[in-house]
Amino acid sequence: MSPVLYRCAVCGRTYPLQERIFRCGCGGFLELQPVSLFDKSKLKLRGRSIWRYREAFGLPDDLVQISMEEGCTPIAEKRFDGFSLQLKMDFMQPSGSFKDRGASVLVSFVSRMGIRDICEDSSGNAGAAVSAYAAAAGLKCTVFVPSYTPESKITQIRMYGAEVVRVPGTRQDANDAAISKSTSSFYASHLWHPFFVMGLQSAAFEIWEDLGETLPAAVIVPVGSGGFLEGMYLGFDSLVRFGYAKKLPKIIGVQASACAPVHIAFVNSRNECADVHTGVTVAEGIAVPRPPRARAVLTALRKSGGYTVAVEDSEILDAARSLSGAGVYVEPTSASTLAAWRKIRSEDRENALLVLTGSGLKATDTYSTFLQGGDAHRSRV
Amino acid sequence: MSPVLYRCAVCGRTYPLQERIFRCGCGGFLELQPVSLFDKSKLKLRGRSIWRYREAFGLPDDLVQISMEEGCTPIAEKRFDGFSLQLKMDFMQPSGSFKDRGASVLVSFVSRMGIRDICEDSSGNAGAAVSAYAAAAGLKCTVFVPSYTPESKITQIRMYGAEVVRVPGTRQDANDAAISKSTSSFYASHLWHPFFVMGLQSAAFEIWEDLGETLPAAVIVPVGSGGFLEGMYLGFDSLVRFGYAKKLPKIIGVQASACAPVHIAFVNSRNECADVHTGVTVAEGIAVPRPPRARAVLTALRKSGGYTVAVEDSEILDAARSLSGAGVYVEPTSASTLAAWRKIRSEDRENALLVLTGSGLKATDTYSTFLQGGDAHRSRV
Numbered sequence: 128m129s130p131v132l133y134r135c136a137v138c139g140r141t142y143p144l145q146e147r148i149f150r151c152g153c154g155g156f157l158e159l160q161p162v163s164l165f166d167k168s169k170l171k172l173r174g175r176s177i178w179r180y181r182e183a184f185g186l187p188d189d190l191v192q193i194s195m196e197e198g199c200t201p202i203a204e205k206r207f208d209g210f211s212l213q214l215k216m217d218f219m220q221p222s223g224s225f226k227d228r229g230a231s232v233l234v235s236f237v238s239r240m241g242i243r244d245i246c247e248d249s250s251g252n253a254g255a256a257v258s259a260y261a262a263a264a265g266l267k268c269t270v271f272v273p274s275y276t277p278e279s280k281i282t283q284i285r286m287y288g289a290e291v292v293r294v295p296g297t298r299q300d301a302n303d304a305a306i307s308k309s310t311s312s313f314y315a316s317h318l319w320h321p322f323f324v325m326g327l328q329s330a331a332f333e334i335w336e337d338l339g340e341t342l343p344a345a346v347i348v349p350v351g352s353g354g355f356l357e358g359m360y361l362g363f364d365s366l367v368r369f370g371y372a373k374k375l376p377k378i379i380g381v382q383a384s385a386c387a388p389v390h391i392a393f394v395n396s397r398n399e400c401a402d403v404h405t406g407v408t409v410a411e412g413i414a415v416p417r418p419p420r421a422r423a424v425l426t427a428l429r430k431s432g433g434y435t436v437a438v439e440d441s442e443i444l445d446a447a448r449s450l451s452g453a454g455v456y457v458e459p460t461s462a463s464t465l466a467a468w469r470k471i472r473s474e475d476r477e478n479a480l481l482v483l484t485g486s487g488l489k490a491t492d493t494y495s496t497f498l499q500g501g502d503a504h505r506s507r508v
Numbered sequence: 509m510s511p512v513l514y515r516c517a518v519c520g521r522t523y524p525l526q527e528r529i530f531r532c533g534c535g536g537f538l539e540l541q542p543v544s545l546f547d548k549s550k551l552k553l554r555g556r557s558i559w560r561y562r563e564a565f566g567l568p569d570d571l572v573q574i575s576m577e578e579g580c581t582p583i584a585e586k587r588f589d590g591f592s593l594q595l596k597m598d599f600m601q602p603s604g605s606f607k608d609r610g611a612s613v614l615v616s617f618v619s620r621m622g623i624r625d626i627c628e629d630s631s632g633n634a635g636a637a638v639s640a641y642a643a644a645a646g647l648k649c650t651v652f653v654p655s656y657t658p659e660s661k662i663t664q665i666r667m668y669g670a671e672v673v674r675v676p677g678t679r680q681d682a683n684d685a686a687i688s689k690s691t692s693s694f695y696a697s698h699l700w701h702p703f704f705v706m707g708l709q710s711a712a713f714e715i716w717e718d719l720g721e722t723l724p725a726a727v728i729v730p731v732g733s734g735g736f737l738e739g740m741y742l743g744f745d746s747l748v749r750f751g752y753a754k755k756l757p758k759i760i761g762v763q764a765s766a767c768a769p770v771h772i773a774f775v776n777s778r779n780e781c782a783d784v785h786t787g788v789t790v791a792e793g794i795a796v797p798r799p800p801r802a803r804a805v806l807t808a809l810r811k812s813g814g815y816t817v818a819v820e821d822s823e824i825l826d827a828a829r830s831l832s833g834a835g836v837y838v839e840p841t842s843a844s845t846l847a848a849w850r851k852i853r854s855e856d857r858e859n860a861l862l863v864l865t866g867s868g869l870k871a872t873d874t875y876s877t878f879l880q881g882g883d884a885h886r887s888r889v
Contacts, residue, residue, distance in 0.1 A: 135853075169545060175580075175582060176557075176582065194584075195584050195597070195835055195836065196582030196584045199556075199582075201556060201577030201580075202577070203575075203577045204577050216576070216577060216602065219600045219601065219602065220600065221584075221600065221835070221837075222837060223604075223837075223867065223869050255837075259835040259836075259837065260835060262832065262833055262834060262835040263586075263834055264836030278872060278876060279660065279869060279872040282839055282872045282875050282876045282879060283868060283869065283872075283875075285879050286828070286829070286832040286837055286868060286875050286879065287832050287833070287835065287837065288832070288833045288837070305630030393563065447667070448667070450642065451642055451667040451668050451669070452641060452668070452669045453644055454576055454640040454641060454642075454643040454668065455576065455600070455601060455602065455608065455640075456602075456604075456636075456664055456667055456668065457642065486604065486867070486868060486869060487540065487659060487664060487667060488604050488664065488867060488869035489869060490665045491659060491660040491664075492666075493870065494663050494667050495659060498663060498666050498667065501881045508519075
């Protein structure tokens with residue numbers, strides 16, 4: 128098989144993996160090509176982490192895995208509003224969110240490249256995940272966070288030994304700060320880097336394996352940068368292309384109404400996100416005003432036959448209450464999937480699979496305010 | 509096989525499971541007898557949760573499982589101080605701690621009994637776990653917590669819909685409050701109830717399965733009530749008695765020096781805990797001044813050839829920093845295992861298995877103070 132290359136999704140230029148880049152010289156985002164798939168007959172002999180699917184990540188063969196046994200999270204079945212739903216409990220991860228999938232693969236790759244100093248920007252979950260794997264790999268790590276990031280996430284990042292830089296302003300300002308830093312430190316970006324997305328595919332493979340080598344009809348996933356949606360689409364698509372599954376699930380992406388660039392682009396049949404007004408939301412994990420890989424996310428939505436839903440903070444908090452009232456404690460970003468499910472087309476409701484991306488333990492501040500009868504939305508402004 | 513009975517560990521009196529009791533009339537704690545083991549040939553066809561070992565729990569056959577796919581947590585290998593250690597990542601659970609194992613089994617049993625209203629006392633993790641499973645089962649739940657319980661744990665319990673009652677004073681005062689309430693509500697006690705302990709056995713079975721049907725030489729586990737130590741011992745002991753494994757691991761129990769009744773009893777060759785002076789510790793999860801099942805815990809320690817270690821808060825916080833510096837973010841109670849490992853007999857060091865019981869996300873307050881250079885120990889007084 129030919130070696131895996133970076134390929135710019137905008138201008139088509141290719142680069143060998145030896146290049147220390149996170150995006151193309153033209154400013155476009157990178158994809159990896161050609162990427163293979165695992166041989167399913169080998170799975171039964173492999174350990175239970177994302178690395179059981181390693182051939183699908185496009186990594187060099189001689190790579191050392193930086194792993195904390197992430198992934199292989201269970202699917203729980205629960206009833207809501209009279210329907211049976213499947214909950215992918217993807218917060219049951221070492222750092223408490225799905226981002227460990229991407230961080231494990233990206234940090235493994237970065238270490239293999241001989242890079243010893245990385246930076247990242249995050250509203251919290253990706254920063255925690257990248258810091259955790261940087262710690263496991265012995266890399267220096269700096270994380271730029273927007274000033275509204277909850278204390279629980281900042282404490283976690285600092286405990287991993289990473290330096291946290293609070294950036295006044297929006298999520299976008301934290302992003303700009305990380306890119307400025309990236310001349311002296313490699314920008315190990317969950318927003319930009321295709322190896323992060325490659326790791327996120329693993330959730331799609333697990334769903335397929337856990338459902339007896341079939342795929343669900345509809346999957347509902349929170350969309351911030353859209354990396355998880357893109358990664359799951361790539362995983363599902365590979366399974367179909369290689370003959371391991373018959374039909375793609377309809378992928379339904381959820382955004383908070385306060386920051387919904389992908390939703391706005393989708394409903395307006397655009398291929399790129401325009402600059403949108405962004406407000407404050409309890410679901411800070413999906414508040415990404417300018418997702419760099421938006422074109423891939425919009426393509427994935429359309430090719431899967433899916434669509435987007437925007438939800439209000441009040442709907443998200445109601446959904447968080449419904450989930451925890453059923454025993455499942457997740458952060459508002461994850462609860463957005465149940466809020467969205469309550470608004471999707473009726474034919475997609477039964478047996479939909481909701482991807483629960485982050486632990487409720489990451490949202491103590493928000494939920495504490497909410498329980499005290501305060502306005503958890505306003506307290507973030 | 510004869511039906512499973514409650515049997516008082518102190519006076520020997522037996523009760524059928526239909527009795528709504530959490531302890532014997534004599535005040536002694538209850539054990540279950542006779543309890544069977546799973547047939548290992550059936551495991552490969554079963555789902556990945558604690559319920560794959562269901563025959564070992566001693567439950568009625570017609571029980572409905574209240575499950576959120578708890579258990580089957582991975583073992584990560586990491587190096588510390590030049591040694592290779594095995595970390596049982598038991599915080600990767602629905603509610604963020606190992607207590608989900610016991611809560612799932614106990615709440616399933618309580619629901620089967622037709623009980624609809626339960627109470628519990630906890631410094632946080634057991635309260636969260638029992639609340640979560642009560643929510644999943646649709647039971648009313650009240651949790652008595654000591655006043656020093658961290659906000660993150662209280663918010664979690666309240667989000668599950670349980671009523672939280674803060675009890676001024678010590679952990680023991682919260683315990684007394686729950687027992688007082690137990691005339692009107694069933695006391696679904698992780699401290700007392702043998703079905704909680706039965707569920708905790710599952711961690712031992714998983715370790716055995718994940719290590720290729722062998723057992724490690726030494727297992728280090730935090731001891732508060734000692735239920736986890738007792739449960740793991742029962743699991744390991746069954747595996748040996750039924751011929752599934754050769755030799756018990758040495759079980760090493762860890763307590764915080766500030767509250768070490770089991771340690772004091774063990775080193776003084778006692779079979780019961782005396783009243784001990786109790787101070788404040790960052791490891792609030794193991795601060796249980798009068799563990800009701802202490803006799804069983806002390807027996808388990810001795811029969812396994814193990815011993816106890818007491819650790820200072822400064823050692824616990826150092827260990828927490830070492831673990832998170834390697835990418836593993838756990839609460840101080842869990843970090844106590846690494847602190848203890850640094851003090852155990854040299855022959856037990858290599859390949860010891862450390863049981864990491866709770867997520868670091870449950871300890872934001874403590875770690876935030878610690879990182880700010882404050883005295884995380886003193887801030888709890």
